[in-house]
Amino acid sequence: MRIQNKTALLATPLIMLIALGIWYLSKPATAKLAAPTAIPVRVVNVAEKDVSRFVSGIGSVLSLHSVVVRPQIDGVLTKLLVKEGQRVKAGDLLATIDDRTIRANLDQARARLGESQAQLQVALVNLKRYKLLSIDDGVSKQTYDQQQALVNQLKATAQGNQASIDAAQVQLSYTQIRSPVTGRVGIRTVDEGNFLRMTDTQGLFTVTQIDPIAVEFSLPQQMLPTLQGLINDPEHAQVLAYIGSDTDSETGNLLGEGHLTLIDNQINSNTGTIRAKAEFNNPGQKLWPGLLVTVKIQTGVDKGALVVPPTVVQRGLDQHFVYRVKGDKVEIVQVQMVYQGSGQDIIKGVEPGDVLVSDGQSRLKPGSTVQVLTEPPQVVQSEPKP
Structure with missing residues (x-):
């Protein structure tokens, strides 16, 4: 019995060692830490x-000269000599107004001038004669003075008649409506045969200068010192005009290249912005009055x-x-x-x-x-x- 107990005591540790060995051999291998993955x-x-520095803003295209053509006298429009959309030069004849009444008034003024000049000539001859007679008391001093006054009166009458002629000639010139600027004719509002009045505010049509043309835009007030430096630069600051917001030199739709010409004389206190104006040569007429554009101004170069x-x-x-x-x-x-x-x-x-x-x-x-x-x-x- 004692031998069996000893055998059991010896067998128990052996069995535990064998079980521990079997567990160690059969346990899953510990996974090794994965290496960190590279981030692409x-x-x-x-x-x-x-690099050139630029500042951008939104602007509106403006004509340097845009004129509403209106009559300066009342009368019937007899002839229109231009078509809508036609390009005209300053001084070109655009339309004519009936001038018959004015020509008649001019002829009357010339006739009155001729009459007063003839009377003045006779009065001058009499004045010269009275002057010689007054030396020997052939005529009274009163008669001589009256003749002198008559001469002065006739001279004034002749001057008045000449002024009437000048006024009639001015009125006659108004019957020929000429273009005050070089530009493009807009849509007309009247046709030949209509009676025109000076009080008509609508006018016949407009003549708008297209080339050169201007763009007015606004920038933050912080840009004022920069703009002042640019406008005083004798080489003039380059201004680029694009349609839309894409102002990239390769993909943007560039409409024209101009230069800065004007800074407004005051800052808008409500918006904190200052207005400026640039002038563009526009031979291709890509810039059109009223068009909204994005402008880029070169403010400097970083070397x-x-x-x-x-x-x-x-x-x-x-x-x-x-x-x-x-x-x-x-x-x-x-x-x-x-x-x-x-x-x-x-x-x-x-x-x-x-x-x-x-x-x-x-x-x-x-x-x-x-x-x-x-x-x-x-x-x-x-x-x-x-």
Whole structure:
């Protein structure tokens, strides 16, 4: 009995050792920690080049001269010598008004002038005779003075008649309506045979100058010192006019190139903006009065600027930063935003040639392992619905 107990005591540890060995051999192998996965990103190199600075605003195209052609006398419109949309020059005859009454008045004024001149000639001869007779007291002093007064009266009458002739000639010139400016004829409002009055506010039509033409626009009041410097520049600041909001030099619809000519004499206190005007040569007539355009003004040039695409720079809580690639990892670099333009930003805090992440920043943190992608991203097109 004692031998059996000893045997049982010896067998129990042995059985435990055998069970422990079987469990150790049969337990699943511990999975090894996976290596960190590289994050795919796209990168660009910091470029160093000269960059022109621009400021943009919304403007309206205005004609430098736009005239509503109205009659200066009452009368019947006898002839229209231009067509709608026709280009005319300053001084070109546009229309005529019935002039028969004015010509008759002119002839009467000339006749009265001739009559008064004949009477004046006779009075001058008598005055000369009376003067000689007055020396020997052949006529009284009173008679001589009366003759002198008659001469003066006839001279005044002749001057009045000449003034009537001049006035009639002016009225006659009003029967020929000529263009005051070089431009384009608008839509007419009357036809031949209509009776025109000076009080008609509508006029016959308008003549609007198209080339050159102006664009008026507004900018924030903070731009006033810059505009003052540009307008005093003898080379004149370049102003570009685009239709729509796309002002990219390659893809935008450029309508014309002009120069800054005027800054308004006061700032609008309600909007905090100041108006300015630029003048454009418009031989192709792409700029049209009333058209809304986007203007870009070149305000300066940054020499040797560090340029990156807008997608590179990230906005932090306090300042801007970029992800710079070092080997297969990235680091955060604080940068200063110098200028934001269309399609490119100027920054400080990096070196020319630095490799910066331009796409894929959302998954990055300092020290992340990255894989640089070289091929362009695939564009997934949705299948058309049946």
